[in-house]
Amino acid sequence: MVVFDDGVRGTHPEDFQLLHNGHLHLFRHAWALSRLVTDLAGLGYEVVEVDAASCDGADALRDAVIAAIADWPSDYGRDSWPGFNDGLMDYLLTAERPLLVLTLKGLDQVRSKDEASVLALLEVLASIARWHLLFGRRLICLIGTDDIEFDVGALGGEHPFWSRHEFLFAHRTGERLPPWIAS
Numbered sequence: 001m002v003v004f005d006d007g008v009r010g011t012h013p014e015d016f017q018l019l020h021n022g023h024l025h026l027f028r029h030a031w032a033l034s035r036l037v038t039d040l041a042g043l044g045y046e047v048v049e050v051d052a053a054s055c056d057g058a059d060a061l062r063d064a065v066i067a068a069i070a071d072w073p074s075d076y077g078r079d080s081w082p083g084f085n086d087g088l089m090d091y092l093l094t095a096e097r098p099l100l101v102l103t104l105k106g107l108d109q110v111r112s113k114d115e116a117s118v119l120a121l122l123e124v125l126a127s128i129a130r131w132h133l134l135f136g137r138r139l140i141c142l143i144g145t146d147d148i149e150f151d152v153g154a155l156g157g158e159h160p161f162w163s164r165h166e167f168l169f170a171h172r173t174g175e176r177l178p179p180w181i182a183s
Helices: 014-020 030-042 058-068 081-092 107-113 115-133 169-173
Strands: 024-027 046-051 099-105 138-144
Touching: 014 030, 014 138, 024 030, 024 115, 030 046, 030 099, 030 138, 046 058, 058 081, 058 115, 081 115, 107 115, 107 138, 115 138
Parallel strands: 024 138, 046 099, 099 138
Antiparallel strands: none
């Protein structure tokens, strides 16, 4: 099953640009997130927001993601990362919901309390995104961070990159906006 046809190569829509570099992408500023979400929603992606700022560990972090996903059974995958992974396989993307943007805000706050849980979540999301891609479903994870030098290394076989809107350090610091962003 082809995920993108050859016609997209010349147009470079936002999802192609993002997925070309992996499934995990960083953003810092609201204007970057707004642009990404607007472009991806215009391509038919459903946007699911997770606010993890008040989470204090693995259970709360899993609960925040589960609560944001429609049709996820309330008692499934809450108690362990392997169970959560199974839930992501079964309920995150489906034939009826094949395009999904998962925005994760507040991970910096959780990371300061429980870095291992944040890394486990991102590792599982990177892995599950590749699994869904095998079935023609696309998951893009947008990770909010105030750390302009955010680096967690490779997760699930990929390294989170800054979105093209904040790829340059000057864009992340707010020294200047990319020319295609209207202020």
